[in-house]
Amino acid sequence: MSIAAARAVADAVLYEGYLLYPYRASAAKNRSRWQFGVLGPPLASESAFGEPPTMAMQCLLTPGGHVTVHLRFLHLQVRDVERLDSGGSYRHVPSLRIGDRTLLSWDEAVEHEVTVPPFVTDFPVHVPAFSDSTPLHPAGSPADPPAGRFVRRRWPLTARVRLSLSPLPGASVTRLTVTVSNEHPSPVADKQSATRHSLLGTHLLLEAHGCSFISVQDPPPFAAAAAAGCTQNRCWPVLAGPPGSADVLLAAPIILYDHPRVAAESPGELFDLTEIDEILTLRVLTMTDAEKAEARATDPRAAAVIDRCDGLSPPVALADDPDAGLHEWYGRHYYFAPDEI
Numbered sequence: 001m002s003i004a005a006a007r008a009v010a011d012a013v014l015y016e017g018y019l020l021y022p023y024r025a026s027a028a029k030n031r032s033r034w035q036f037g038v039l040g041p042p043l044a045s046e047s048a049f050g051e052p053p054t055m056a057m058q059c060l061l062t063p064g065g066h067v068t069v070h071l072r073f074l075h076l077q078v079r080d081v082e083r084l085d086s087g088g089s090y091r092h093v094p095s096l097r098i099g100d101r102t103l104l105s106w107d108e109a110v111e112h113e114v115t116v117p118p119f120v121t122d123f124p125v126h127v128p129a130f131s132d133s134t135p136l137h138p139a140g141s142p143a144d145p146p147a148g149r150f151v152r153r154r155w156p157l158t159a160r161v162r163l164s165l166s167p168l169p170g171a172s173v174t175r176l177t178v179t180v181s182n183e184h185p186s187p188v189a190d191k192q193s194a195t196r197h198s199l200l201g202t203h204l205l206l207e208a209h210g211c212s213f214i215s216v217q218d219p220p221p222f223a224a225a226a227a228a229g230c231t232q233n234r235c236w237p238v239l240a241g242p243p244g245s246a247d248v249l250l251a252a253p254i255i256l257y258d259h260p261r262v263a264a265e266s267p268g269e270l271f272d273l274t275e276i277d278e279i280l281t282l283r284v285l286t287m288t289d290a291e292k293a294e295a296r297a298t299d300p301r302a303a304a305v306i307d308r309c310d311g312l313s314p315p316v317a318l319a320d321d322p323d324a325g326l327h328e329w330y331g332r333h334y335y336f337a338p339d340e341i
Helices: 002-014 191-196 221-228 277-285 289-298 300-310
Strands: 054-061 066-084 090-093 095-098 101-104 106-116 122-127 130-136 148-154 157-168 173-182 200-209 236-239 248-252 318-321 324-329 332-336
Touching: 002 066, 002 200, 002 248, 054 200, 054 221, 054 236, 054 248, 066 095, 066 130, 066 157, 066 173, 066 191, 090 148, 101 289, 106 122, 106 157, 173 200, 173 221, 277 300, 289 300
Parallel strands: none
Antiparallel strands: 054 173, 066 090, 066 106, 066 148, 066 200, 095 101, 122 157, 130 148, 157 173, 200 248, 236 248, 318 324, 324 332
16 A cells, blocks of 8 residues: 555656646647656767756665665657658658647657666666557548558667665664666767657655665654765655555655655646646636647647546535635535635
8 A cells, every 4th residue: 555655646746747737739838848857868968958867865774674666757759740741751740630630749758667676786777769650540440541640759768776775883774875877878969869868757666675764854863863864866755655654765856745645635637746736727627629629639648637627517606605605626615705706
């Protein structure tokens, strides 16, 4: 149960900033993505604006046992729309209209999780390149000649996870250091190529077996000095799982409290942990049909946000109180002053 609860938060971290309201490819804020946990290629030129290639964290453990490390990240996937010309050749286009659908070129992402085997202290990570194409038929039937195609591409990733354990004399604790490095071997000259060879949203989930993690945010007195001596580099460890548990740790590129959790009232991912669900939902509901159509065409995850918000029952004002209205949104209740209703 601890790892399952931690994964819900880790998934939110993984997609933090993936796509922001208004969830459209044309929105200015969605033209500069991948803001958190980016490990860039080490040989990127200065003009490529590549992120640093390394993140590292230190945490504390009770002696004995061992730890399983899960490295989790996103891998950029370019989705190109190509139109089939009359001469039978395909040509890249920013968008393609087929029937009542608009299809857009866009950068998606694919999730990866790599588990470091127990007791391994130096673990290479290799993710191969990928390419495929999907024909786009006007009537949605394979029997009809295609009007174009989706071409999806991913570039290879090379990384390394290193672990080291250091017992701390007199403290009855062990310090664990985990370092993740992008080891892409070739020079990279531009920002687009740097992103394609980066690990995105990178974070760690750690499981303790036969030992326990000790909070470095709020350590017990016997471990306070050891916790103060821990250093973090672009990655901050917190106890994860239900309150009171100490067998799972989340090391995230954003600073969280111990035992973070996704609110039970939240209806689904909105890709922005700093916003309030009801505000974003209201904003989505005010979008025009054309704006919603572009959001749906931008990314399947954006389409899921729009469809989920559109599927909510409209708010109902109940005049139980002449000075306030009670609005119900997806099982949550909010009180508004009369001039806000």
